[in-house]
Amino acid sequence: MRHDSIMIPARRIIVRKSDVPMQMFTLYDGWAFRFVLLPDGRRQILSFLLPGDLIGIQAIYGDPLRFSVQALTDVTLCAFNAKEIAEAMQKSPAQMKHLVARSIREAADADNRVIGLGRRTATERVAGLILKLTNALKRRKSVPGENFAFPLRQEHIADALGLTAVHVSRTISILRDEGAISLERNILTIRDRQRLTELADHNEALALT
Amino acid sequence: MRHDSIMIPARRIIVRKSDVPMQMFTLYDGWAFRFVLLPDGRRQILSFLLPGDLIGIQAIYGDPLRFSVQALTDVTLCAFNAKEIAEAMQKSPAQMKHLVARSIREAADADNRVIGLGRRTATERVAGLILKLTNALKRRKSVPGENFAFPLRQEHIADALGLTAVHVSRTISILRDEGAISLERNILTIRDRQRLTELADHNEALALT
DNA sequence: CGCGCTTTTGACCAAAATCAAGCACTGTGG
């Protein structure tokens, strides 16, 4: 299938809530995040997007988006024409099946995020997020060691986890003091994955895909 | 398509996490809920299921379930054979499309639950849940007035919203004192929908589909 | 150097959890 490759600079909005985009994107390189702005101006981050993630499956149905997506770093996208995809789907049950599987998996991820917010302390949430992100990175582009480019501001973490930026700062200090991670100048290092997992799991060994 | 109608008594587990069910169900009558048990014994309720909801789309793919489902009241289900459905899907793109649409919608619902847990007070959460449930009931089986059979224990509410049962009790007292609702012997009455909406929205007019 | 952005730290406050006791309603057995 034909597709265009698009580059987008950090901080740019990629798609906006209520848009009815004509294209669907695969995030090819870089980080982005899905979010909504609440009427009082606060921002809820729904999830972070890493290379391999899809943006806007809704496009296939011509449904308006329920969230915006913003680039966190410079980002490379592959754009697919929504109409072409819809047509391909008609013809290929295999493709279609793939898509259903993908959206079922997405729903499962969202369930996991609900679990993650349910009844966990700040420390568990932050530790869990870091584990989830680094695991996903390892899985996708077999990163060798335990060092990661980490483009999130503490405010992003706060907006994703339902905490304040101030409290995220304190929480990260705890993780540092525990010797679990170090984080400076956007480089994250997992110093003690074991310990970090304990801090995250304290309650649950589950649900942090 | 052939299907069987099944009756299940209140409190019975309908499907269990990690099952690979051979059937998919439509909840025809009654209430149920999806949940996971965390290793420490706590329960996170993912969502409540009302008449019209599907249980276990995953079945079509032979994927194991990521959650259990339990009946809250006596419940009537329509069971569809998963294999038959999968075959029907192969043949009918329209059916398939319908399914994709459904699972996309489910993911959107899960996003909304994330928003709902993000950074809201106990009062907002409880008021929001009550609004969401009563709206859904009204939409599905055009209930006439503002009285609803309400089979949830306060512990269910707590497990869904990430609060303690004790605090849910206090919160409901507030809603009562505000004149927004009354709730006794499993009958919920919305006394002042306007006020209830204010208490829920205080921050956001959004996301309580 | 000085400005903006982010993070850190401190003092204080508010929301919700925890611990504990008591109450109300139901169903059961004597």
Next chain:
DNA sequence: CCACAGTGCTTGATTTTGGTCAAAAGCGCG
């Protein structure tokens, strides 16, 4: 018909967690 056990709800006292407000320090950059 009553005692009483079980379940769920309420209420109070106290503690913990995280939020708020404010100031200062670190860093990147023109």
